[in-house]
Amino acid sequence: MSRMQFEIIARDKKTKARIFKFKTIKTPFFMPVATKATGKFYDSNDMKKIKVKAIIANALLLSLEPSAAVIKSLGGIHRFMNFKGIIFTDSGGFQMYSEHLFLGINENGIRFRNPFTGQRILCTPEKDMQIQLDIASDVAMCLDDMPLYPAKKERLIQSVKRTIAWAIRCKRYHDKHNNINQLLFGIVQGGTDNSLRKICAKKLSTLKFPGYAIGGLAIGEPENLMWQATKVTLKYIPEKTPKYLMGLGKPYQLLKAISLGIDIFDSRYPTKTARHNQVFTFSDGTLKLQRKIYKDDKNPIDKTCNCPVCQNYSRAYLHHLIKIKEPNVKRLLSLHNLYFYQRLMEKAQESIPESIDHIINIFLPSHIMQVMDTIIENSKDPHLVEKARLNKMTWSYKSGRKI
Ligand SMILES: [Zn+2]
Incomplete structure (x- = not known):
């Protein structure tokens, strides 16, 4: 059993938000994705410059290339990729x-094809634990069985049973072989079925993991069902442990999740949107930099931002890079968006003793306008589209933001 590496140091007066001292950093925090021990278009040195404190890599993919043995022989993942922060x-x-x-998948584990060699591989809970111990991350995650959305009840039941059985095997193996003070988090599954979420959360709680993740959400289900499943899960896992909502990524969603008691996040969203020329700001909401209005805009993306991109380049210059299809613009916009997420978490931390509510309200109009955009772009129902247009105009007027 590892010694306590975290404690709650502040609580929000009005919501369930809190601040943990988590190893060397504070929650809430957001982890950029470094699946194969690198970001897409950004590296460890970039992440240092934009104050990234924690990242998440993928153990199974790294075990295939370069292999867990190679990473172990090079002193573990921190040294291998030269990142000194927390690594999940x-x-x-x-x-x-x-x-x-x-x-395929059965009670024993997951079978898949190695993309580099074509070889068939079976990953069992025990093998997965050993890989994560060899890689020497700070926090390992249990092997779980995650159904895609939508899934039938039968599939969800099977996933919960398997996730629990594998969590028991992961915990047993990890307790026995963990000599590097690594933390192991349990993952709660159950899709958007509240009764299954409850069963899975209650059972995993008895295993006394130092932290818990909520998996299988933010994968295309309606947002109201996602919040419901999150609330049910939180009710049945120990309150005083760090909670990680896997894959959730929009700014408003992160703040709302923090207000419900979530502490840790990871998502491709900020970098994926950056690669589609969208950037986040505290002053003007979300900007689509390919739009003509930025052709001669001499302002930085966000006047209040100290990131290396805002310190050096104008919206007009970035618009130009997009127009000439310069690949480097994907890197620049990714760095700005990731820095924005670090600032978002800092702002959440600063607000917590009083209340996080007021920052949530700042992001609400942008979020609703984005949801309306999705309806306008994808719905085939003309009445719904018209309603969404009107709703968007109302929120644009209320918030003083351009459509
Ligand atoms: Zn910036």
Whole structure:
């Protein structure tokens, strides 16, 4: 059993938000994705410059290339990629389900094809634990069985049973072999079925993990169902442990989740949107920099931002890089967005003793306008589209933001 590496140091007066001292950093924190021990278009040195404090890598993919043995022989993942902050490793099951590499799953483990050699591989809970111990991340995740959305009840029941059985095996193996003070988090599954979430959360709580993740959400389900499943899960896992909502990524969603008692996040969202030329600001909401209005805009992306991009370049210059299809613009916009997320977490921390509510309200109009955009772009129902347009105009007027 590892010694306590975290404690609650502040609580919000009005919501369930709190601040943990978590190893060397504070929650809430957001982890950029470094799946294969690197970001997409950004490296460890970039992350240092934009104050990234924690990242998440994928243990299973790293075990295939360069291999857990190589990373171990080079002194562990921190030295291998030269990142001094906190490193989480995901067990890797999630990637396997979503890719064409997936071959099958049974009580024993997950079978998949090695994308580098074509070889068939079986990953068991015990093997996965050993990989994460060899890689020597700060926090390991249990191997779980995550159904995609939508899933039938039968599939959800199977996933919860398997996730519990594997969590028991992971914990047993990890307790026995953990000689590096690594933390192991349990992952609660159950889709958007509240009764299954409750069963899974209650059972995993008896295993006394030092922290818990909520998995299988933010994968395309309606947002109200996601919040409901989150609340139910939180009710049945020990309150005084750090909680990690896997994959949740929009700024407003992060703040709302913090107000419910979530402490840790990871998502591709900020970098994926950056690669589509969208940037976040505290002053003007979300900007689509390919739009003509930025052609001669001499302002930085966000006047209040100290990131290396805002310190050096104007919106007009970045717009120009987009127009000439310069690949480096993807890197620049990714860095700004990741820095924005670090600031968002800092602002949440600063607000917590009083209340996080007022920052949530700042991001609400942008979020609603974005949801309306999705309806306008995707819905085939003309009445719904018209309603969404009107709703968007109302929120734009209320918040004083451009459509
Ligand atoms: Zn910036």
